[in-house]
Amino acid sequence: MFRKCLWQRVLLVLLAVAATLAMDIDDARAEYGDIVINNYSDAAGMRPAIFPHWFHRVRFRCKVCHADLGFKFKAGGNEINMVKIIDGQYCGACHNGELAWSVENCNLCHSAKPGTQTQVHESTVQKLAPATLQKK
Amino acid sequence: MKIKRILLASLSLLSFCGVVSAADAGKDLYTKTCGVCHAAGIAGAPRYGNAADWQPRIAAGTARLYASALKGTPKGMPQKGGNLAASDADVKAAVDYMLASVKTAAAPAKPAATATPVAAAAAAAPAAPPAASVAAPVTNPSANTSGVSAADINSFNRLLKPIGKRNPPPAEDGIHDPTNDGTLALMAPLAAYGPLPKSLAGNRINWVKAIEENKINPRWDRNDPAATPVVIDLNIVREVKGSMPDVVYPHKQHTEWLDCSNCHPAIFTPQKGANAISMAAILLGEKCGVCHGKVAFPVSECRLCHSKKKEVRPAQAAAAAAK
Numbered sequence: 001m002f003r004k005c006l007w008q009r010v011l012l013v014l015l016a017v018a019a020t021l022a023m024d025i026d027d028a029r030a031e032y033g034d035i036v037i038n039n040y041s042d043a044a045g046m047r048p049a050i051f052p053h054w055f056h057r058v059r060f061r062c063k064v065c066h067a068d069l070g071f072k073f074k075a076g077g078n079e080i081n082m083v084k085i086i087d088g089q090y091c092g093a094c095h096n097g098e099l100a101w102s103v104e105n106c107n108l109c110h111s112a113k114p115g116t117q118t119q120v121h122e123s124t125v126q127k128l129a130p131a132t133l134q135k136k
Numbered sequence: 137m138k139i140k141r142i143l144l145a146s147l148s149l150l151s152f153c154g155v156v157s158a159a160d161a162g163k164d165l166y167t168k169t170c171g172v173c174h175a176a177g178i179a180g181a182p183r184y185g186n187a188a189d190w191q192p193r194i195a196a197g198t199a200r201l202y203a204s205a206l207k208g209t210p211k212g213m214p215q216k217g218g219n220l221a222a223s224d225a226d227v228k229a230a231v232d233y234m235l236a237s238v239k240t241a242a243a244p245a246k247p248a249a250t251a252t253p254v255a256a257a258a259a260a261a262p263a264a265p266p267a268a269s270v271a272a273p274v275t276n277p278s279a280n281t282s283g284v285s286a287a288d289i290n291s292f293n294r295l296l297k298p299i300g301k302r303n304p305p306p307a308e309d310g311i312h313d314p315t316n317d318g319t320l321a322l323m324a325p326l327a328a329y330g331p332l333p334k335s336l337a338g339n340r341i342n343w344v345k346a347i348e349e350n351k352i353n354p355r356w357d358r359n360d361p362a363a364t365p366v367v368i369d370l371n372i373v374r375e376v377k378g379s380m381p382d383v384v385y386p387h388k389q390h391t392e393w394l395d396c397s398n399c400h401p402a403i404f405t406p407q408k409g410a411n412a413i414s415m416a417a418i419l420l421g422e423k424c425g426v427c428h429g430k431v432a433f434p435v436s437e438c439r440l441c442h443s444k445k446k447e448v449r450p451a452q453a454a455a456a457a458a459k
Contacts, residue, residue, distance in 0.1 A: 029297075029301060029304055029308070029309050029310040030309045030310055030311045031303060031304075031309060031325050031339065032338040032339045032431070033338070033339065033430060033431040034309070034311060036311055047313055047316060050311060050312060052322075052325075053431045054325055054328070054339050054341075055323060055325075055328065057343065057354060057393075057431070058328055058352050058354060059354050059355065060354050060355050060358060061354045061355065061356050061365065061392070061393045061394070062393045062394050062398065062427075063356065063365070063393065063394050063395040063398065064355060064356070064357065064358045066394070066395075066398050067394070067395035067397050067398055068357070068358065069358075073398075073426045073427070093358065094358055099358060099359070105318065106318070107316050107317055107318025107319075107321075108318040108321060108322065109318075110316075110318070111306070111312050111313060111316050111318045111319045111322065112311050112312060112313060113311060113312070113313045114313070116311050120430045120431075121311055122338075123421070123429055123430040124419055124421070124425065124429030124430070124434050124435060125419075125420065125421040125425075125429065125430070128419060128420065
């Protein structure tokens, strides 16, 4: 009985993968691993922020942000806000005008189309369950 | 009757082929190959539709443009755009396709000039057997309904993203706002990827190899460029059910990038056999899927993990011998 359920689930997952892969071909164009963070941006009248993993991993190993700076492995899961960044936490540890450009360059991070949802773009999870179908 | 119709249709199609397929071939090659650089102007490539970029080159003569495209230039144009499988005629057609973009853009006032070849084609078609003009309208829409040329319908991996659509610059990637000034100041992925080793999935960059070959040297400490990671060379073999090869988990490649605390103990209990991992969990972004399928290579690359051939167990060997 349990085994049968398991197979059905696996089949469902595979079907979902196949269906979404086929659907998303034209829409999904962002770079693999680009994170859109829209926790507060839309409500504050700013464009959502985009974090490009590819750009940062050329310069820093994962450990720098995910261990030293405490970024959790979860898009939108870090409750980052501008006060913390200006205080030198999270992005502000480097984006301080010394190691990288500082916070007055709003448009460089806040560069997503308004209304873009928090998610890891081009990720398997996004293809399995597009943000529009995910529960808020 | 039906056969006659097909014959007529194919005749009229033949008379069209000379003009239509050359233009389509040019567009196809542009989409698959040339557009990688010529869409965004990477490495100084003249941009599609940008008359200013093309003007000095057009002035030097079309023959010289063809030669540059076919043989490459020291400025960075690779031979045939790097697609050596393309025929000379297709490469020239692609050049024509890009030239047409600036001619139509630069001189919208005289569309008659650009329309002439089309008109000539239309005139040429009925000049063939008279009955062909009846069949022509039937074949024409079927060939061009979806804007995909006939050659593409049965092409390999038809639904996968063509090269021209991979790693687009921020303004064209679908999530950046092209009306935002900042977007235009951001680096395009392909500008960074040039010297890096390629892979088949994700960013299409083999990041592990990029570090191994010293193509990149990302910092281990954000303030100290000299700090180096503590690399642990320890392989963990996970025997898997079914017929897939067993998984070899290499600590080495992971500790080049990550700290132990990134995975242990929150994601993986540091004890062999203590972690229940399934492909379903990974697909849903748990366990290995916390990174693989988001920033590290996705599950499509099965054999990068499932890499250890199974040892034949005694029971299986006996069963095989009995057959």
